Amino acid sequence: MGEKNMAGGLRLERVTQKIVKVEAQGPGAATLFFESAIDVRPGQFLMVTDYEGGERPISVSWADGELLAITVKNMGPFSGRLCAKKPGDFLSLRGPFGTPFTPVPGHALLVGGGCGIAPLHLLARELVSRGGAVTVVNGARVSADLILGGWFRGLGLDYRETSEDAGERLTSVALAERILSKEKIACVYAAGPELMMDALRKILKNLPYQFSFERYMKCGVGICGSCACDPTGIRICVEGPVLCREQVEKLTDFGVYKRDATGARIHFRRQPAT
Ligand SMILES: Cc1cc2nc3c(=O)[nH]c(=O)nc-3n(C[C@H](O)[C@H](O)[C@H](O)COP(=O)(O)OP(=O)(O)OC[C@H]3O[C@@H](n4cnc5c(N)ncnc54)[C@H](O)[C@@H]3O)c2cc1C
Numbered sequence: 001m002g003e004k005n006m007a008g009g010l011r012l013e014r015v016t017q018k019i020v021k022v023e024a025q026g027p028g029a030a031t032l033f034f035e036s037a038i039d040v041r042p043g044q045f046l047m048v049t050d051y052e053g054g055e056r057p058i059s060v061s062w063a064d065g066e067l068l069a070i071t072v073k074n075m076g077p078f079s080g081r082l083c084a085k086k087p088g089d090f091l092s093l094r095g096p097f098g099t100p101f102t103p104v105p106g107h108a109l110l111v112g113g114g115c116g117i118a119p120l121h122l123l124a125r126e127l128v129s130r131g132g133a134v135t136v137v138n139g140a141r142v143s144a145d146l147i148l149g150g151w152f153r154g155l156g157l158d159y160r161e162t163s164e165d166a167g168e169r170l171t172s173v174a175l176a177e178r179i180l181s182k183e184k185i186a187c188v189y190a191a192g193p194e195l196m197m198d199a200l201r202k203i204l205k206n207l208p209y210q211f212s213f214e215r216y217m218k219c220g221v222g223i224c225g226s227c228a229c230d231p232t233g234i235r236i237c238v239e240g241p242v243l244c245r246e247q248v249e250k251l252t253d254f255g256v257y258k259r260d261a262t263g264a265r266i267h268f269r270r271q272p273a274t
């Protein structure tokens with residue numbers, strides 16, 4: 001991984017990495033750490049496989065020049081296997097891939113839903129190191145699924161978390177709206193369920209925003225077209241996963257549908273946003 005492995009602009013080389021540490025994140029998620037000094041930008045992802053079936057894009061949640069980590073939520077067979085890995089197990093990684101978040105000067109509001117909070121940690125670290133004010137909203141349907149709170153608190157920023165089964169039972173979007181009514185925010189950065197980001201977009205009026213998208217990925221490097229969005233053909237693995245307001249506003253599939261491995265449309269189920 002890293003610049004030296006680039007071929008024709010694409011990072012094609014696979015690297016087998018030993019897991020050196022596993023941090024449980026509540027009952028349904030885990031962070032896997034590797035020894036790696038690769039240069040990764042906030043929002044970028046790796047293509048990950050354990051050679052037992054499939055390869056998946058996973059965002060980088062931690063990178064400090066010595067350790068690199070991914071944080072995985074148990075959603076199915078593949079992610080379930082990853083969550084059960086132990087120190088000493090190996091994974092094969094390609095990347096990092098994709099267009100990262102672009103830090104904007106001024107007060108930043110970061111909104112994460114579920115495991116979407118993972119890529120926002122790297123962004124928060126960078127924004128704090130640049131000296132800007134940073135407010136983070138971490139939301140989940142149930143409080144047991146709120147992850148990485150300790151990491152954000154450790155950065156000394158304004159950290160808020162909310163779930164729909166405790167406290168004021170606010171969605172992350174409702175909490176973000178409350179913050180936006182009181183603070184002068186320069187840019188909103190979000191990652192999480194697409195319906196959460198769609199609900200967030202509707203309250204942002206003219207504010208600049210950057211959203212991190214998930215689409216079905218096969219190659220991860222812009223060749224197969226499986227992650228292309230309608231009608232622009234924006235590839236989430238290359239032009240994304242982070243898209244800015246101007247790009248998002250051109251999409252007709254945003255908040256409506258994504259595609260599965262065959263290219264068939266999978267419509268998002270309308271339910272209260274997390
Ligand atoms: C840019 C990007 C970053 C991501 N970052 C993270 C992360 O940090 N942590 C995390 O837990 N998950 C992340 N995901 C989701 C992850 O890639 C898997 O979708 C998820 O782990 C479920 O896989 P599964 O096979 O266990 O579940 P399954 O039950 O097989 O699938 C559950 C869902 O995952 C989707 N999915 C399955 N295969 C793929 C694929 N190849 N590409 C995209 N979606 C797929 C399915 O369409 C389905 O909606 C990210 C996805 C993208 C596109």
Ligand code: FES
Binds near residue numbers: 223227
């Ligand atoms: S996953 Fe192949 S073009 Fe994006």
